[in-house]
Amino acid sequence: MKSSVIGSRVVREDAWGKVFGQTKFPADVNLPGQIYAVVIRSPHPHAKVLGINSEKAMSLEGVVTVLTAKDVPNNSHGVLFRDQPVLAEYVRMVGDPVAVVGAETEEIARAAAKLVVVEYEVLPAVFDPEEAMTPAVLPLHPNLRPTNVLYHMPIRRGNMEEGWAKADIVIEKEYSTQHVDHAFLQPEAVLAYVDERGHMVVQTATQYAHYDRGEIAHALGLRFSQVQVKTLAVGGAFGGREDISLQIIAALMARYTLRPVKMENTREESFYSHSKRHPMKMYYKTGATKDGKLVALEAKIIGDAGAYASWSINVLRKSAVHASGPYVIPNVSIDSYAVFTNNPYAGAMRGFGAAQTVLAYESQMDLLARKIGISPLEIRLRNHFKVGSTTATGQVLTGSVPLDQCLAKIAPYLERGGDSQ
Amino acid sequence: MIEINLVVNEKPYTLNVEPSERLIDALRNRLGLLGTKEGCGEGECGACTVIMDGKTVNSCLVLAAQANGSVITTIEGVGNRRSPHPVQKAFVEVGAVQCGFCTPGMVLSAKNLLDRNLKPSETEIGIAMSGNLCRCTGYDKILRAVKIAAEEGAK
Incomplete structure (x- = not known):
């Protein structure tokens, strides 16, 4: 089949605007009469807000208002569960927003934010998900889950006893990964205003405009039809713009002041106001025969969801599904968990839970190869998925499975034993 | 306020700037040249790069007052749809x-x-x-x- 489209290069329509610097990102839009809003965030990972005194901040010339939890009609949002406050009375992580100040200029707003006095009752915090799983630790979201275990995904295939009986070589190791920030190049920015119809218009960079719209409407007590979200040039996201950051807070300020409201995060504020990649602790036990065939895998994966659920269930589900890698293993027992802690909340990020497990299962392959005395390439050739293979979750692969072609391309690298030799 | 004279994209300007005002703020807020982007505000990312007297600088690390007497090119001064660089x-x-x-x-x-x-x-x-x-x-x-x-x- 001949086509003028398939196989030919297409110039993306937004490219010219971007090379000339004409493209509008949210930081680039302004309205006459706009005010600036700045968020006051908790320095404590777990605390109750006992009181907020904004008298000093309000006395600063040019300050329009200071809003707190009591000013939010429905104080919750979230992609899977509405477990995240717009402005917190109960703080579950460093960086939880507790108040927002609106002022005539950004300088005044930033100065006023420093004058808002928040009194906290600091509570004991838990940072280790394995500790958070134990029954002795009080749950962070008792309305959602009786313990801090938000999610458990078990995968069982074959018979583990038989699998271990066939294993001539067993490698047992622990792996862990750390928090990662998307650090999309454009920090969060919003322009929110009430238009001539009385509708709330929010211009922002988001991966999820229709969800933002619903959460803004919910939190402010508006109908969907009264909220419009306009996505400007996104400026990088990588999963970090799937949750709400400043959208509701800006809209809240616009609703109270009836002035257009501009918000722009500094890079430091950006780190506090969006999700992170899940740190994972991965316990792996992998067995193979002496001729290099995988026979058994037992894996336990504990993902640190941090303070809020965000996409943790979907992320740790994906970790479980990908835990055996692209390899045929007849006997498998996988348990994947998402656990609440007082760490920054974790959510979507490139790979969505599949990336972390690569470290574990590929390291196991290299260690097995070394112990058996075959090359890293050979052990992969003997075990990789082909058309007709069955995965750990029981899926029979019928489509395109060109792993042999991928391996052929990197064969010289793998035969050398990677970069180390 | 400090009075500065500078040439931006071949046009001369006289501006009154705050002592603490950064070059990026003057370009974006006073001249409306929004193609200069702020990614980090501390000279790590280079999104705010402009050409100042023949050298690239992070405009978030240059005070507007330091740009007095300089010749600056921002993205708005490079090419257009009819004749791109x-x-x-x-x-x-x-x-x-x-x-x-x-x-x-x-x-x-x-x-x-x-x-x-x-x-x-x-x-x-x-x-x-x-x-x-x-x-x-x-x-x-x-x-x-x-x-x-x-x-x-x-x-």
């Missing part, structure tokens, strides 16, 4: 543009290299672009675009 043309054709937030700074760093050196080596291109981060990780195409622009320009 070879760097801009190459970026579009190669696909070196993704989210676009780093693009103005990238284009200026590349242009400034080619203004000085029409036949840069790959190493020289790498060094010239090293102050500009692309979090979409599109570096390969960006470096390729600079190379193509250099070859086009050298013809």
Whole structure:
């Protein structure tokens, strides 16, 4: 089949605007009469807000208002569960927003934010998900889950006893990964205003405009039809713009002041106001025969969801599904968990839970190869998925499975034993 | 306030700036040149790159007052749809543009290299672009675009 489209290069329509610097990102839009809003965030990972005194901040010339939890009609949002406050009375992580100040200029707003006095009752915090799983630790979201275990995904295939009986070589190791920030190049920015119809218009960079719209409407007590979200040039996201950051807070300020409201995060504020990649602790036990065939895998994966659920269930589900890698293993027992802690909340990020497990299962392959005395390439050739293979979750692969072609391309690298030799 | 005189994109300006005002603020807020982007505010990312007296600078690390008497080129002063700069043309054709937030700074760093050196080596291109981060990780195409622009320009 001949086509003028398939196989030919297409110039993306937004490219010219971007090379000339004409493209509008949210930081680039302004309205006459706009005010600036700045968020006051908790320095404590777990605390109750006992009181907020904004008298000093309000006395600063040019300050329009200071809003707190009591000013939010429905104080919750979230992609899977509405477990995240717009402005917190109960703080579950460093960086939880507790108040927002609106002022005539950004300088005044930033100065006023420093004058808002928040009194906290600091509570004991838990940072280790394995500790958070134990029954002795009080749950962070008792309305959602009786313990801090938000999610458990078990995968069982074959018979583990038989699998271990066939294993001539067993490698047992622990792996862990750390928090990662998307650090999309454009920090969060919003322009929110009430238009001539009385509708709330929010211009922002988001991966999820229709969800933002619903959460803004919910939190402010508006109908969907009264909220419009306009996505400007996104400026990088990588999963970090799937949750709400400043959208509701800006809209809240616009609703109270009836002035257009501009918000722009500094890079430091950006780190506090969006999700992170899940740190994972991965316990792996992998067995193979002496001729290099995988026979058994037992894996336990504990993902640190941090303070809020965000996409943790979907992320740790994906970790479980990908835990055996692209390899045929007849006997498998996988348990994947998402656990609440007082760490920054974790959510979507490139790979969505599949990336972390690569470290574990590929390291196991290299260690097995070394112990058996075959090359890293050979052990992969003997075990990789082909058309007709069955995965750990029981899926029979019928489509395109060109792993042999991928391996052929990197064969010289793998035969050398990677970069180390 | 401090009075400064500077030339931006071949136009002379006299501005009254705050002592603490950064060059990026003066360009964006006083001159409306919004193509200069702020990614980090501490000179790490290069999104705010402008050319000042023939050298690329992070405009978030230069005080507006320090730019007194200088000649500055921002992205608005480089090419247009009718006559794009070879760097801009190459970026579009190669696909070196993704989210676009780093693009103005990238284009200026590349242009400034080619203004000085029409036949840069790959190493020289790498060094010239090293102050500009692309979090979409599109570096390969960006470096390729600079190379193509250099070859086009050298013809």
